[in-house]
Amino acid sequence: MPRSAPMRTLLDRFLEYVRIDTQSDEHSTTCPSTPGQWDLLRLLESELRDLGAADVRLTEHGFVLATIPATSARADPPAVALLAHVDTARDFPGHGVAPIVHGNYDGRAIVLPDDPTQVLDPAAIPALAGKTGETIVTASGRTLLGADDKAGVAIVMTLAARLLADRAIPHGPIRVCFTPDEEIGTGIDRLELVDLGADVAYTLDAENLGEVQYETFSADRAVVTIEGVSIHPGHAKGKMVNAVHLLGKLLAALPREGISPETTQEHEGYIHPYEVGGNAARAEARILLRDFERDGLAEKGDRLRGLCAALAASEPRARVACEIAPQYRNMRYWLEKDMRPVEFARRAVAAAGLTPTSPPVRGGTDGSRLTERGLPTPNIFDGAGYRRSVRRE
Secondary structure: OOOOOOOOOOHHHHHHHHHOOEEEEOOEEEEEEEOOHHHHHHHHHHHHHOOOOOEEOOOOOOOOOOOEEEOOOOOOOOOEEEEEEEEEOOOOOOOOOEEEOOOOOOOOOOOOOOOEEEEEEEOHHHHHHOOOOEEEEOOOOOOOOOOOHHHHHHHHHHHHHHHHHOOOOOOOOOOEEEOOOOOOOOOOOHHHHHHOOOEEEEEEEOOOOOOEEEEOOOEEEEEEEEEOOOOOOHHHOOOOEEEHHHHHHHHHHOOOOOOOOHHHOOOOOOEEEEEEEEEOEEEEEEEEEEEEHHHHHHHHHHHHHHHHHHHHHHHHEEEEEEEEEEEEEEEEHOOOOOHHHHHHHHHHHHHHHOEOOOOOOOOOEEEHHHHHHHHOOOEEEOOOOOOOOEEEE
């Protein structure tokens, strides 16, 4: 039975969840990829049990599943799943998060106290402008906040608490699912659709009020490996082939304008080297390939392969390998065949007094793979706002 203690607020939950370090790690071979994710997943499992949810379980791969039983009198209503991911990105530290609640926001720039060079300025951040008088939560300046996607986690859990406490609200069966490793794109394929048991699903992972998204990037990830010839630098003339120098030449050959993330927007794709490492003997770069269309994604892969082939031809003593693996595809390809899940969400947004919008996701969601696998899963907003950018003074 649901616990009788006073209901916790959405803000209470969010502040608790963001303090748990759940950054994922793409170099890990486990799922979840990091121990901290288990900490939050076990907390969520326990909370759902205390609330009185049905069918609560935590799978071996770190998915928390539960059911909010139907209250509708309608015969055989469709089952709707709500999903949010527990992991956070590795762009900035995730340990020691100290969230700051700015009540009755005054509309001025927010200086983050642990690093005053970082400033959240409404003049540069559209999502912050116009929020005067509202409650805003930020990090303290040295860590991620983790609103992506712990805002979604807190919303789903608070909704579960509300519906489990008040069975007078009519609804069909609702499946709750908290997922690991969304940020590194390795988690959701470990979830069996039969275990989720839904007819339609929604991820809560969009940023701004009113967003109902149904198109994402199509995505591949490339790993370029260069093996050179290493020898003591004192005796290297005519013999050494420095893999680091060759990798630098490759990265310098990548065009920037109109092809790198910092020069693209809206429906433009990109080629993004995001991690490099190695030494004179062997160097490696990990590169993201993104485009909204299959042809554009294939063209970017061909361009990268061509640059690698040219590099190899310029230095035959080196070995240059370019491996490209698929990650996810634009969920629009499937959702546009039946837009009802999107339209239902838009109606709900309008009924809440907001204006529904459908900007493209310049990234991916768990819904990208779920939709591709046969479960239509649009993405709806979680209130996380402008998540990662700051202005440095």
